[in-house]
Amino acid sequence: MQGRASLFLLAASLIAFSFSCAADASAAECKRKTAGYFLEYMNPDGPGRLALSLQSMPSPLTGKPGDATRGRDVLVDRQRGDCLSCHKISAVTTVADQGGIGPALDGIGGRYSEGQLRQILVDAKVYFPDAIMPSYYKSDSGEPSILNAAEVEDLIAYLKTLK
Numbered sequence: 001m002q003g004r005a006s007l008f009l010l011a012a013s014l015i016a017f018s019f020s021c022a023a024d025a026s027a028a029e030c031k032r033k034t035a036g037y038f039l040e041y042m043n044p045d046g047p048g049r050l051a052l053s054l055q056s057m058p059s060p061l062t063g064k065p066g067d068a069t070r071g072r073d074v075l076v077d078r079q080r081g082d083c084l085s086c087h088k089i090s091a092v093t094t095v096a097d098q099g100g101i102g103p104a105l106d107g108i109g110g111r112y113s114e115g116q117l118r119q120i121l122v123d124a125k126v127y128f129p130d131a132i133m134p135s136y137y138k139s140d141s142g143e144p145s146i147l148n149a150a151e152v153e154d155l156i157a158y159l160k161t162l163k
Helices: 002-022 027-035 037-042 048-054 068-076 114-122 149-159
Strands: none
């Protein structure tokens, strides 16, 4: 329950920030202020590339690969992954209201290895220190995880199909 409460507080903070930003700036400026730092990590020559090449979690959390079909279900489920609240994926046409806070996930399967995707889902701050993305799986923190290990692996399997 604490994980969901943290997500609620994060969402409330982002909404408050958006309102304060909107009072004195254009929508484009608000988006840049909220998530513009992602752009530097998407740049092949950006500072994030060094970290991405150095760290990953190569072994599946469950000891076996996930299932891409179940992973897509996790991705679109507002009660589980809820990825599309912040991200956008062109291939997912069944969800009309997709987010624009985080980077689009089109092509993510070709940009990151499975181990890198696993690390991002477990703790995005390893690669993106200013990320607002929550940790989706916590094995030893004492806090409940948003996703279980199998759901993380399923989500990775789906993301790897997005090339």
